[in-house]
Amino acid sequence: MSDLNTAMIEKYRSSFLKEVEANVEEGEWVKMCMQCGVCSGSCPLGKHWDHPPQEIFMMIRANKRDEVLSTDSMWMCTSCYNCISRCPRGLPITHIMHGLAVYSKRLGLTQKQQPTAQFSQIFWDNLMKKGRVNELKLGLSIYFKDGFGQGVKNAMANQKLGQNMMKAKRMNAMEFFSGHSVKDLSGFQKMVKKAQEIEAGNIKDFK
Amino acid sequence: MAKIELSFYPGCSSQKGATSSNYLVSAQTMCEELDIQLNEIPDWNCCGASIGYGGGGELPRLALSARNIALSEEHNSGQEIVATCAACWLSTREAKERLHEDEQMFKDANAALSEAGLKYKGEANVRHMVEVLVEDIGFDTIKSKVKKPLEGLKIAGYVGCQTNRPFGIAGESFENPQYLDKIVESVGAESIPGYEKKVQCCGGALAFSEPEKSQEMIKGIIEAAYDNGADMIVTPCPLCQANVEIYQDNINEAYGTKFNMPVVYYSTLMSVAFGRSAKEAALDGQVIPAKQLQEIADK
Amino acid sequence: MADEKKFAGYVCTGCGLGERLDAGQLETTATRDGKMQSCKQHEMLCSAEGVQMIKDDIANDGVTHVMIAACSRRAKVEAFNLTDVALTRANLREGVIWVRPDTDENRETTQEMADDYIRMACAELKSMSKPAASAEQSLNKNILVVGGGITGMTAAIEAAAAGYPVHLVEKNGALGGALGGYYKVIPTRSPYDAPAENPVPGMVEAIEASDNITVHLNSTIAKTDGAPGRFSVEVATESGSGETLSIGAIVQASGWKLFDAGKLPEFAYGKTPDVVTNHELEALAVAANGGPIKRPSDGKEVKSVCFIQNAGQCSDKEGHLSYFSGVTDLVSIKQAMYFKELNGECDTTILFDNLRTPGAGGEDFYRAGQQAMVTFSKGIASEVVPGDSLTVKFEDKILNEETEMACDLVVLATGMEPNSGPDPYAQLMVDEAEDEEEKAKAKAALENAPPSILNLQYRQGTDLPHLKNGFTDSHFICFPYETRRTGIYSAGPVRRPMDAQQARDDATGAALKAIQAAENAGLGRAAHPRSGDLSFPSFRKEGCTQCKRCTVECPFGAINEDEEGYPMYNESRCRRCGTCMGACPVRVISFENYSVETVNQQIKNCEIPEEWDEKPRILVLACENDAYPALDQAAQAGVEINPWARVIPVRCLGSVSLSWVTDALNNGYDGIVMMGCRRDDDYQCHFVRGSAMAAERMSKVGDTLDTLNLEPERVILHEVAITDVERAPQLINDMAETVEKIGLSPFKF
Numbered sequence A: 001m002s003d004l005n006t007a008m009i010e011k012y013r014s015s016f017l018k019e020v021e022a023n024v025e026e027g028e029w030v031k032m033c034m035q036c037g038v039c040s041g042s043c044p045l046g047k048h049w050d051h052p053p054q055e056i057f058m059m060i061r062a063n064k065r066d067e068v069l070s071t072d073s074m075w076m077c078t079s080c081y082n083c084i085s086r087c088p089r090g091l092p093i094t095h096i097m098h099g100l101a102v103y104s105k106r107l108g109l110t111q112k113q114q115p116t117a118q119f120s121q122i123f124w125d126n127l128m129k130k131g132r133v134n135e136l137k138l139g140l141s142i143y144f145k146d147g148f149g150q151g152v153k154n155a156m157a158n159q160k161l162g163q164n165m166m167k168a169k170r171m172n173a174m175e176f177f178s179g180h181s182v183k184d185l186s187g188f189q190k191m192v193k194k195a196q197e198i199e200a201g202n203i204k205d206f207k
Numbered sequence B: 001m002a003k004i005e006l007s008f009y010p011g012c013s014s015q016k017g018a019t020s021s022n023y024l025v026s027a028q029t030m031c032e033e034l035d036i037q038l039n040e041i042p043d044w045n046c047c048g049a050s051i052g053y054g055g056g057g058e059l060p061r062l063a064l065s066a067r068n069i070a071l072s073e074e075h076n077s078g079q080e081i082v083a084t085c086a087a088c089w090l091s092t093r094e095a096k097e098r099l100h101e102d103e104q105m106f107k108d109a110n111a112a113l114s115e116a117g118l119k120y121k122g123e124a125n126v127r128h129m130v131e132v133l134v135e136d137i138g139f140d141t142i143k144s145k146v147k148k149p150l151e152g153l154k155i156a157g158y159v160g161c162q163t164n165r166p167f168g169i170a171g172e173s174f175e176n177p178q179y180l181d182k183i184v185e186s187v188g189a190e191s192i193p194g195y196e197k198k199v200q201c202c203g204g205a206l207a208f209s210e211p212e213k214s215q216e217m218i219k220g221i222i223e224a225a226y227d228n229g230a231d232m233i234v235t236p237c238p239l240c241q242a243n244v245e246i247y248q249d250n251i252n253e254a255y256g257t258k259f260n261m262p263v264v265y266y267s268t269l270m271s272v273a274f275g276r277s278a279k280e281a282a283l284d285g286q287v288i289p290a291k292q293l294q295e296i297a298d299k
Numbered sequence C: 001m002a003d004e005k006k007f008a009g010y011v012c013t014g015c016g017l018g019e020r021l022d023a024g025q026l027e028t029t030a031t032r033d034g035k036m037q038s039c040k041q042h043e044m045l046c047s048a049e050g051v052q053m054i055k056d057d058i059a060n061d062g063v064t065h066v067m068i069a070a071c072s073r074r075a076k077v078e079a080f081n082l083t084d085v086a087l088t089r090a091n092l093r094e095g096v097i098w099v100r101p102d103t104d105e106n107r108e109t110t111q112e113m114a115d116d117y118i119r120m121a122c123a124e125l126k127s128m129s130k131p132a133a134s135a136e137q138s139l140n141k142n143i144l145v146v147g148g149g150i151t152g153m154t155a156a157i158e159a160a161a162a163g164y165p166v167h168l169v170e171k172n173g174a175l176g177g178a179l180g181g182y183y184k185v186i187p188t189r190s191p192y193d194a195p196a197e198n199p200v201p202g203m204v205e206a207i208e209a210s211d212n213i214t215v216h217l218n219s220t221i222a223k224t225d226g227a228p229g230r231f232s233v234e235v236a237t238e239s240g241s242g243e244t245l246s247i248g249a250i251v252q253a254s255g256w257k258l259f260d261a262g263k264l265p266e267f268a269y270g271k272t273p274d275v276v277t278n279h280e281l282e283a284l285a286v287a288a289n290g291g292p293i294k295r296p297s298d299g300k301e302v303k304s305v306c307f308i309q310n311a312g313q314c315s316d317k318e319g320h321l322s323y324f325s326g327v328t329d330l331v332s333i334k335q336a337m338y339f340k341e342l343n344g345e346c347d348t349t350i351l352f353d354n355l356r357t358p359g360a361g362g363e364d365f366y367r368a369g370q371q372a373m374v375t376f377s378k379g380i381a382s383e384v385v386p387g388d389s390l391t392v393k394f395e396d397k398i399l400n401e402e403t404e405m406a407c408d409l410v411v412l413a414t415g416m417e418p419n420s421g422p423d424p425y426a427q428l429m430v431d432e433a434e435d436e437e438e439k440a441k442a443k444a445a446l447e448n449a450p451p452s453i454l455n456l457q458y459r460q461g462t463d464l465p466h467l468k469n470g471f472t473d474s475h476f477i478c479f480p481y482e483t484r485r486t487g488i489y490s491a492g493p494v495r496r497p498m499d500a501q502q503a504r505d506d507a508t509g510a511a512l513k514a515i516q517a518a519e520n521a522g523l524g525r526a527a528h529p530r531s532g533d534l535s536f537p538s539f540r541k542e543g544c545t546q547c548k549r550c551t552v553e554c555p556f557g558a559i560n561e562d563e564e565g566y567p568m569y570n571e572s573r574c575r576r577c578g579t580c581m582g583a584c585p586v587r588v589i590s591f592e593n594y595s596v597e598t599v600n601q602q603i604k605n606c607e608i609p610e611e612w613d614e615k616p617r618i619l620v621l622a623c624e625n626d627a628y629p630a631l632d633q634a635a636q637a638g639v640e641i642n643p644w645a646r647v648i649p650v651r652c653l654g655s656v657s658l659s660w661v662t663d664a665l666n667n668g669y670d671g672i673v674m675m676g677c678r679r680d681d682d683y684q685c686h687f688v689r690g691s692a693m694a695a696e697r698m699s700k701v702g703d704t705l706d707t708l709n710l711e712p713e714r715v716i717l718h719e720v721a722i723t724d725v726e727r728a729p730q731l732i733n734d735m736a737e738t739v740e741k742i743g744l745s746p747f748k749f
C-alpha cells in the first residue's frame, strides 16, 4: 500500500481524538460536537482563522494530528466566550482552544513567531517574577520581543500612547525599577512550580 | 441599609500606576456612597488574566486563582469575594467551578497550594461588582443616591465579553444584556438599549499581539456609538475601557476617522452623579477627557 | 315525535347586546318576519335561569323548534345543549356587535345586520327537523387488528385491556413482525443512553395469555363487507379454510417493507456480503450471540464499521425514496452502539448529511452515541469499493474534501416503505391526469399496485386511500388516526415511517379510536369532526337520476350502490360532511338539520335593500371548522367586518350546492365569498376532499355569471385557516371594496 493510502486509512480513526481527550484541557468534550457551526459563525476573529473551531473538532475526529497541532488558528482566540455561550451542545470551546494551543506549544509545534503565543509567554514570565503583572515591563518586553532594533521602532510608534497613559497616571515609569509584588513570593513560586510538575506528569505519550 | 462587607480582589490592572488605576479610585468612591466596605485580600496575586493560559497551561493557571480564594477564605472568612475586573472575576469563578467539578483537579490544586502553606476549600462566593450593584443594591437605591443627575448625556453601554460571558449577570441575556443601560438611566442619563456593539469583542489581550485585527473591531465599537449619537461610552471592564479608549489615535490614523470618544467606567458615572469631585471620580485618569462629566462634577 | 311543531325564539340582551341593539325590534322581527310563535328576552340567556326558561317552555308548552339569538353557535355550546329540539342560533355577538364600531352613525346598519341574522335563523329553523339516529345499528364490540407486528400487537393488547374482544390476523406463521428479529431497540426511557431490550417476546407472551385476543396466524383478509358496527370479515388461512367474523371496528397495522438495496449498486450492495442494510445488521447482531459481530464474508470480527446514512432515501434519484424515513438515524446510532458493546475497540463511523433524532430521547441518545466514541462525520458517501477491506469514498462536508476510509463492514441506512394495499383512487388518478407524464406515472402505479389487504367490498375500492408515497391518508394535523374509511384506523409505519415506540403510541391511539368508532356506530353517532352528530344524509329516490356523483365524491366511501344503481348509504361510514349533498345535481340529498333548503331559506330571508339604498349585500359561506372559528376569533379581537356581510356557516365547502350561488345572485346579492380549508396535498380540509371538490364545482360558476351577465369578481373562493384571524375578515372587506368598484348587482327587486 502506498504511503498516501496508509495515511488515508489512518484517517477517521479515533487515535488523535483519544490523545486530545487525555492531554488537552477539556479535550473529552470534542467528541460531543454536533458540527452545527455556530461557534465558527460567532467567533470575532473568525475570518482570520485557517480552521475555525467547528473545523478543528472535525479535523481531530478525522485524525489530522499534524494539521491541528501546527495551525495557529487557536491562537486567534480572544477569550470572548461567544462560542461557549451559544454552543447548543455546551462545549467549553474557549478552553479547548486554549488547551490545544498550549498542547501544541508543549510539543514544540507552535510557530516561533506566533505573536499571541509569544505575548502569552512574556505575560506569564512577567507574572512569575513578582506574582503580579508589571504592565510597563510587559509593554517593553513586547516591544523588544523581536530584537532591539524592532523594539525601538515599536516603542517609537507607540510613544504617544505611552505619554498619554503617563499623563493620565495609568502608566508609571518608576515601576520599571520597583513595581508591585506579592509578599510571599517564594511560596507563590513554589506553588506554581509544583502545579507545573503535576501537569507535566499527567501528559500521556501518544507518539 | 446595612453595610455590605466584601472580600475585594482588585487585580493587577487596578494597582496604583496601572492601566485601570482610575477604575479602583472611582469604584472606591462609589462604594463609600453605597455603604460598601471593600476588604482587600491580603497578598493577592495575578489571576493569569485571559492570556495567561498560553504560558501557564491549566493547573498552574487554576492554582493562581485557588491561592487568591484560599487567602480570602483564610483572612476574610465568610465574605464574598468581589472583583471589579472582568478577567479577575472570570478566572476566579472559573477556577472555583473547575475545582468543584473535577475532583482530581481539586486534589492537584491543593497539592500545589500546600507548597505555599495554603489550603483551598472553595466555599467563598465569587462575584463581580456589577452583580453586587444589580442584585444587592438595586437600581432604585442607586437612583435615590443621585444628587447631580447626568441630564442631557447620551451614553452607549458597552458591556463587552467577559462581564457578560460565559457567566454573565443572572437574568440577563448574553446577546443583549440590559443592566448597564439601566445603570445609565438610574444616574439620569439617556441609554442606548439597542447599541449594536454592546457585547462585541474588543480583541482583549490580542490588542497587544494582534493590534491591527483588534483595532478593526474596536473601530466598529466606537463607530456604532457615534452612529447612535452617544456622547461617551461606559463599560464595566478595564481591558475594554483601555482598548476602546487608548487606541483611538492609531485607529484615526489607520482609517482616517476622527474619533475622540471618551470611555468611562460605570463607577465614574455613579461617583459624579452621587455628587463627588472629579478627582474622586477619577476623571483625571481619562486619556480622552470626559468633558461633560467634568462640567457636571465641577458644578 | 309529536307532529305539531312549535317555534320559539329567545333573544339575549347580555354581553352588551341589549345596549347595542334594539331588543324589542329584534323580537318583532322574530315573530313578524321569522314567524316565531313566541319570543322572549333574557338578560343572560346562558345563565342557569335563562336556560331553564327555555327548558320550561319545551317541557310545558311543547316547543319543538328553538331559535336562540345571542352569541356564536361556537360559544356556550354546553349551556345550550338542547337535545330534544331542533335548534338554531343567530350570531348577534361575534357576528354583529363585536365586528361593528359602537357609534351613532353605525347604529342603523348594525341593527339591520342583527335583524337579518334573526330572519335567517328563523327561516333555517322552519326547514329543520330534530335529528335522530336511524336505529339501524347495534353495538358490536369486536375489534379486528390486521398485522401482528409491534403495532398490531400493541393495538390488540390495548383494546383487549379496555375490555374489547380482539381478532388479530397475521399473514406469517408467528407474531412479531420486522422488529421481532431485532437484537435491541431504540431506548424509550430516560436516560436514553443505551439500546433497550426488545419488547416483542414479552408482548407475544401477553397476547398468548390473554383470553380477549384470538390470534389468526398464516391468515389474510379475504373480504370485508359492511360498515362500522357491522363489518363482516372473512379470514382466509393458508390451508384454505376460512372463517367469517362479525366486527365493530378495524385497525390496519400492516407495517412496512424494506427498500430494495439492490437499487444501490454504487454502494456495492449485492457485490459483497460485507455491505448490509440496517435491517440485515440486526440478524448479524443476534447471530453474534453476545460475542463480537462478525462480517458475513469470512467471519472475521469487525474492527471497523461505517454507516452510510440516507442510502437511497431523501434523494431525487430515480428509484430512490424521495422522503426520509424518520428513524434511520436513530437506528444507526443504536446499531453503532452494538459495536461499542460487542466489538470492543471497533472504529465506528456514521457518515451523515443531516442527522435527525426525533422523539423525547433522540437528542440524548445521540449524545450517548458520541459519549461512547461513535464518530459522527458530516459526509456524503459516493461509492463503496469492495475488497478485503472495503473502501468508502465520501465528501467530508466540514473539511470540504473528497476523501475515503477503510472498514470491514458497511451498513446502509435504507428507508421504510409502507405495506399498504392498492390505492382505491389509482384509476381516478389515471383518468384525471393533467399531462402525459402524470398519466404514465399514474398508470405505472396502477399496474404495480400491491395486492389488497382489506378487500373492502366498497363501491370506492378495496383498501384505504393513500396520501403520498403509498402511505395511507389521514388528517395529519387534527386527527391523524382517522383514515378516509370510517371505523378503519391505520397505525404504525403504514401511515408514516416511524420507530417502534412511535408505532406503539400510534397503535394505542388507533385502538382507542376503533373502540370509539364501535361505540359511536352503536349509537348512530358521527365520528370526528362532527362527533356526536345524529343527523345523517338521506336521498329522495324519486328524484335521483343515478348520476353516481354522490358515490364518487364522498371522501369516505360511505355510499355503495344497490342492484338498481341507486345510492345506498351506510350511515356509520358517513362523517356528515355534506359533500354528497353539494354534489347532487338534482338536490335530493339532505340531512334533518342541514339541507339545500335550510341554507337556501337563509339566503332568501335576508333583506335585500333596494338599489337606491346603496346598501350592498355580501353572502359569506364559511366552513364551520376553520373559517367560521377564525371569524369568531377576529370578532373577539375586535377586528371590523363590513356591515353588508351576511355569514352562513356550512359543514364543509364540499356541501355547498351550486344552486345557492345561483339563487343568491338571482336574489340580488352583490358578492359571494366562500371560505374553506386548504385543499392541496398538505390539505387541512376536515373532510379531506370536501374543499377540493367545492373548488372543482365552483370552477363552473363562471358560466352562471356569464348567463346572468354578471362580473366574475362577484364570486370568489378562498382557502382560510383557523389562524387567519386578520385575513378572514379582510377577505370579506375586500369583496365590499370590489362591489363598490364594479357597482351593485342589477338583480334587486
Ligand code: SF4
Pocket: A032, A033, A034, A035, A036, A037, A038, A039, A040, A053, A054, A057, A086, A087, A088, A089, A090, A091, A093
Ligand atoms: S457550536 Fe458547539 S456543537 Fe456547534 S460546531 Fe461549535 S462546538 Fe460543535
Ligand code: SF4
Pocket: A039, A042, A043, A044, A045, A053, A076, A077, A078, A079, A080, A081, A082, A083, A084, A093, A094, A097
Ligand atoms: S472564545 Fe475564542 S474561539 Fe470562542 S468565539 Fe471567542 S475568540 Fe472565538
Ligand code: SF4
Pocket: C012, C013, C014, C015, C017, C043, C044, C045, C046, C047, C070, C071, C072, C075, C076, C093
Ligand atoms: S354569552 Fe351568549 S348567551 Fe350568554 S349572555 Fe353573552 S350573548 Fe347571551
Ligand code: SF4
Pocket: none
Ligand atoms: S430551531 Fe428547531 S428546526 Fe430549527 S434548527 Fe433548531 S431544532 Fe431544527
Ligand code: SF4
Pocket: C537, C553, C554, C555, C556, C557, C558, C559, C573, C574, C575, C576, C577, C578, C579, C580, C581
Ligand atoms: S355526508 Fe359526507 S361522508 Fe356522508 S355520505 Fe355524504 S359525502 Fe359521504
Ligand code: SF4
Pocket: C539, C543, C544, C545, C546, C547, C548, C549, C550, C551, C567, C580, C583, C584, C585, C586, C587, C588, C589
Ligand atoms: S348525486 Fe343525487 S342524483 Fe346522483 S346518484 Fe346521488 S342522489 Fe342520485
